[in-house]
Amino acid sequence: MEQAVRPSRIIQIGLVIFFVGLLAIPIVYKRHQRGEASKAANVSEPQALSRYGFYLQESSKASGIDFIHQAPTLDVKLAHIMNLVASMGAAVSIVDFDRDGWEDIYVVNSKQGSRNALYRNLGNGTFRDVAAEVGLADVNLQGTGVSTGAVWGDYDNDGYEDVFLYKWGKPELFHNDGGKHFTRVTEQAGLPSWVNANTAVWFDYDNDGKLDLFLGGYYPEDVDLWHLKTTKIMPNSFEYADNGGRKYLFHNLGNGRFEEVSAKMGIKSRRWSLAAVAADLRGTGYPDLFVANDYGVSELYLNEGGKRFREVGKEAGVGFSPKSGMTASVGDVLNQGQFDVYVTNISEEGVLVQGNNLWMPKAQKSKSAIRYENMANTFGVELGGWSFGGQFADLNNDGFLDLYVATGNVSLDHDHSYWYDYSKIAGGNQAIISDTANWPSLKGRSLSGYQHKRVWINDGAGRFKEVAQMVGVKDVYDGRSVAMADFENRGALDVVVANQRGPLLLYKNTVAPGKHWIEFDLEGQRSNRSAIGAEVRVFWAGQEQLQQVSGGSGFCSQNERRLHFGLGKATSIDRVEIRWPSGIKQTLTNPRIDEMHKVKEPL
Amino acid sequence: MIRANSVNALASTGKAENRMSAIGRFFSAENRYLPPLLITLILVAGQAKFGLLESFSRTALAIVTSMILDLVLARLVIRKWPNLASAYITGISVGILVRSPAFWPYALCSALAITSKYAIRWRGRHLFNPSNLAISAMLLLVPEYVAALSIQWGNDVWPLVIVWILGAFIVWRVRRFHITLTYVVSFVAFSALRSVIVGDSFLAEVAPITGPMYQLFIFFMITDPRTTVKSMRGRCLVAFLVAAMEMVLRLADNVNAPFYALTIVGPIAMAIDIWRTSKRRPNGTLRPEVRAGSVEAPAL
Numbered sequence: 001m002e003q004a005v006r007p008s009r010i011i012q013i014g015l016v017i018f019f020v021g022l023l024a025i026p027i028v029y030k031r032h033q034r035g036e037a038s039k040a041a042n043v044s045e046p047q048a049l050s051r052y053g054f055y056l057q058e059s060s061k062a063s064g065i066d067f068i069h070q071a072p073t074l075d076v077k078l079a080h081i082m083n084l085v086a087s088m089g090a091a092v093s094i095v096d097f098d099r100d101g102w103e104d105i106y107v108v109n110s111k112q113g114s115r116n117a118l119y120r121n122l123g124n125g126t127f128r129d130v131a132a133e134v135g136l137a138d139v140n141l142q143g144t145g146v147s148t149g150a151v152w153g154d155y156d157n158d159g160y161e162d163v164f165l166y167k168w169g170k171p172e173l174f175h176n177d178g179g180k181h182f183t184r185v186t187e188q189a190g191l192p193s194w195v196n197a198n199t200a201v202w203f204d205y206d207n208d209g210k211l212d213l214f215l216g217g218y219y220p221e222d223v224d225l226w227h228l229k230t231t232k233i234m235p236n237s238f239e240y241a242d243n244g245g246r247k248y249l250f251h252n253l254g255n256g257r258f259e260e261v262s263a264k265m266g267i268k269s270r271r272w273s274l275a276a277v278a279a280d281l282r283g284t285g286y287p288d289l290f291v292a293n294d295y296g297v298s299e300l301y302l303n304e305g306g307k308r309f310r311e312v313g314k315e316a317g318v319g320f321s322p323k324s325g326m327t328a329s330v331g332d333v334l335n336q337g338q339f340d341v342y343v344t345n346i347s348e349e350g351v352l353v354q355g356n357n358l359w360m361p362k363a364q365k366s367k368s369a370i371r372y373e374n375m376a377n378t379f380g381v382e383l384g385g386w387s388f389g390g391q392f393a394d395l396n397n398d399g400f401l402d403l404y405v406a407t408g409n410v411s412l413d414h415d416h417s418y419w420y421d422y423s424k425i426a427g428g429n430q431a432i433i434s435d436t437a438n439w440p441s442l443k444g445r446s447l448s449g450y451q452h453k454r455v456w457i458n459d460g461a462g463r464f465k466e467v468a469q470m471v472g473v474k475d476v477y478d479g480r481s482v483a484m485a486d487f488e489n490r491g492a493l494d495v496v497v498a499n500q501r502g503p504l505l506l507y508k509n510t511v512a513p514g515k516h517w518i519e520f521d522l523e524g525q526r527s528n529r530s531a532i533g534a535e536v537r538v539f540w541a542g543q544e545q546l547q548q549v550s551g552g553s554g555f556c557s558q559n560e561r562r563l564h565f566g567l568g569k570a571t572s573i574d575r576v577e578i579r580w581p582s583g584i585k586q587t588l589t590n591p592r593i594d595e596m597h598k599v600k601e602p603l
Numbered sequence: 604m605i606r607a608n609s610v611n612a613l614a615s616t617g618k619a620e621n622r623m624s625a626i627g628r629f630f631s632a633e634n635r636y637l638p639p640l641l642i643t644l645i646l647v648a649g650q651a652k653f654g655l656l657e658s659f660s661r662t663a664l665a666i667v668t669s670m671i672l673d674l675v676l677a678r679l680v681i682r683k684w685p686n687l688a689s690a691y692i693t694g695i696s697v698g699i700l701v702r703s704p705a706f707w708p709y710a711l712c713s714a715l716a717i718t719s720k721y722a723i724r725w726r727g728r729h730l731f732n733p734s735n736l737a738i739s740a741m742l743l744l745v746p747e748y749v750a751a752l753s754i755q756w757g758n759d760v761w762p763l764v765i766v767w768i769l770g771a772f773i774v775w776r777v778r779r780f781h782i783t784l785t786y787v788v789s790f791v792a793f794s795a796l797r798s799v800i801v802g803d804s805f806l807a808e809v810a811p812i813t814g815p816m817y818q819l820f821i822f823f824m825i826t827d828p829r830t831t832v833k834s835m836r837g838r839c840l841v842a843f844l845v846a847a848m849e850m851v852l853r854l855a856d857n858v859n860a861p862f863y864a865l866t867i868v869g870p871i872a873m874a875i876d877i878w879r880t881s882k883r884r885p886n887g888t889l890r891p892e893v894r895a896g897s898v899e900a901p902a903l
Contacts, residue, residue, distance in 0.1 A: 240759070350746030427810065429760060439807065
């Protein structure tokens with residue numbers, strides 16, 4: 001009988017040492033990481049300014065902002081998981097609604113009977129809520145659903161930004177009457193009676209000079225969350241769900257009316273949409289549409305000359321590995337003159353490590369196709385806990401776009417987590433997961449609660465560094481919607497964060513001296529007057545950065561329409577190229593830096 | 604003519620028998636390449652349909668690490684060229700079951716699994732299921748970067764049916780189906796018990812076993828011939844105890860309960876089995892299957 005060869009004692013000992021060494025690698029690596037983090041966390045404001053070039057000071061109270069988001073109370077059949085289902089609704093968008101040159105803040109509320117707020121920027125560092133005065137406060141009445149977000153766009157080109165309010169309920173359109181009052185024009189516009197929406201964007205998909213509107217449903221539109229006919233309302237899969245709300249594409253007919261054309265234009269998805277962003281991703285002159293979906297893959301709708309959309313998510317590489325998409329933002333991360341797309345997802349230690357996606361285009365062979373590669377891991381912007389809203393912005397004016405990500409899902413009992421029960425049900429068969437009656441009770445536990453935010457600064461060479469704690473972002477509210485604006489017209493982007501069941505935070509930004517900037521406030525003439533979709537390329541010191549005027553991005557948010565470019569230490573710029581949605585191209589040569597430039601589309 | 608026909612008929616029969624015996628050999632328990640082939644089929648189909656892997660490159664990294672390290676350690680430790688089917692399966696199981704957006708956990712997990720095969724032995728036999736031990740270690744040590752497969756095959760019934768057909772076929776061929784069956788029955792019974800204890804619905808408690816990760820676990824991990832005990836009754840008892848330990852861990856809200864349960868119960872059962880076997884074989888001779896070049900079909 002053959003005997004097994006027995007290894008020598010030295011080899012046996014060596015093997016054990018090698019095995020223990022392998023086990024020790026991650027422990028040593030983690031200790032090293034923790035040490036670095038704890039050293040960095042004790043950074044003072046002057047040190048942060050010196051090291052990272054900026055510091056964010058939470059200033060909501062000092063600025064006169066005292067808004068607390070209230071969550072809805074839904075049908076009693078959902079009582080056992082109420083905080084889980086009612087975990088969205090906090091949203092913020094930026095607008096200069098009265099054209100006084102100062103950016104204002106609109107923030108929505110989600111409890112029945114609660115009021116939305118419109119914080120008018122008084123130009124002296126403080127704000128005053130004027131929502132009730134202008135008719136935008138009392139919009140969450142019983143029976144009409146509750147607000148989940150708002151996007152601003154001048155749909156009738158009268159020079160004032162109108163607002164589309166989306167809800168888990170009846171969507172509303174308000175016309176801006178000269179910056180003094182808003183008139184409800186929902187019926188005239190022909191909007192549907194009920195949509196459980198979590199995303200909407202204004203964009204002019206056919207470049208006819210009139211803003212159109214995309215609206216993405218989350219729960220199906222026949223579900224009234226306050227009067228449930230069935231408990232089978234949940235997704236039929238945690239990663240492949242296709243039983244969510246329908247999508248709407250409203251074509252602006254130009255007389256205050258809209259025609260719903262989604263099916264005609266090729267948008268037929270029933271995925272659970274949480275975010276969308278429109279941008280010309282291929283340089284065709286027409287805006288494409290990127291939709292991030294919860295419980296599934298993202299979708300990329302290529303705009304075929306304004307005549308039809310073609311969904312190519314799978315071919316493009318963004319629609320293959322399903323996750324829990326919660327934000328969609330575009331930014332030119334490496335100053336290459338092209339848009340990258342950032343999508344947030346869920347990462348929870350040892351349970352579900354999806355990682356966020358930074359989709360960067362590969363070399364493009366033709367305008368009819370585009371391929372993306374996920375570079376989030378390489379760039380260091382992947383692990384962000386339970387990430388919701390994310391926005392690109394050059395926070396330290398060094399010439400490269402940084403990234404702010406709001407995190408945290410449900411913060412209740414600090415010491416008890418719902419993750420075990422959540423994972424139990426999430427992996428089950430669709431007949432089990434889709435019925436709320438099968439979902440274990442939340443019992444006051446948290447689900448990825450009390451999370452620290454992520455502020456990633458871009459080194460411009462392919463790496464981001466996480467500095468939130470060091471630059472003053474220390475809150476642990478359940479962050480949802482993030483919007484950026486230069487509220488004091490001083491060349492620094494401030495950050496506004498809407499938190500679920502939490503306060504609206506205003507992080508005022510102090511940028512270290514010596515960094516330059518330039519801003520543009522565009523107004524369309526042949527194009528839509530909001531200039532949504534206009535692209536601006538700034539060329540300086542060998543850099544080329546592309547930005548666009550957006551009609552909504554991130555999670556339930558909209559940045560200021562003005563475009564802000566950090567320039568680092570450069571004292572001049574070569575030129576600025578503007579491509580208007582109408583196709584008109586305009587070049588500004590050597591515009592002055594450290595100024596905001598108002599630019600009208602040439603006729 | 605008649606004779607010629609008879610010869611032809613005999614020749615045809617012989618060919619048919621040869622064909623049958625070739626097919627029989629291919630599907631036999633001794634064909635070490637059948638499980639890797641079928642698991643690869645599951646993997647490729649799952650990736651094509653669901654994109655269940657983080658990426659092919661990460662899985663490839665796990666497989667290559669596993670096979671290279673197995674070659675090196677086999678030469679070093681037993682001074683023989685190993686059959687790489689087992690290392691391939693270890694690598695592929697790491698590639699499927701480990702979920703991480705980073706690359707390094709796949710290499711590290713494979714390295715841990717293969718090294719454990721050589722480093723942790725008693726009387727020439729494994730104590731731990733290699734990939735189970737490695738995945739448990741990763742989940743314990745680096746949960747920030749690693750999770751186990753859970754929801755990535757969707758919640759549809761068809762992937763389960765396919766895995767059940769292929770899985771049942773494989774474990775039936777290696778005569779381990781009773782382990783799977785015992786575990787499933789035990790899990791369902793414990794689900795009912797947990798439902799009573801924690802107050803959640805029975806469907807919520809039984810839900811995990813209707814998901815894809817469990818299909819891999821019950822067919823390809825707990826049935827590993829090299830890390831199961833000798834007697835059929837003993838194997839059924841171990842499967843029951845794994846399910847029981849899992850219930851205890853589940854009551855403590857442990858998300859990765861099945862992996863940890865097997866990591867705890869498996870080596871204890873193996874140690875008892877080895878001790879009992881050695882008592883019966885005082886000269887310390889090893890079971891034939893533990894020698895280098897063993898013919899038993901590998902599992903996860």
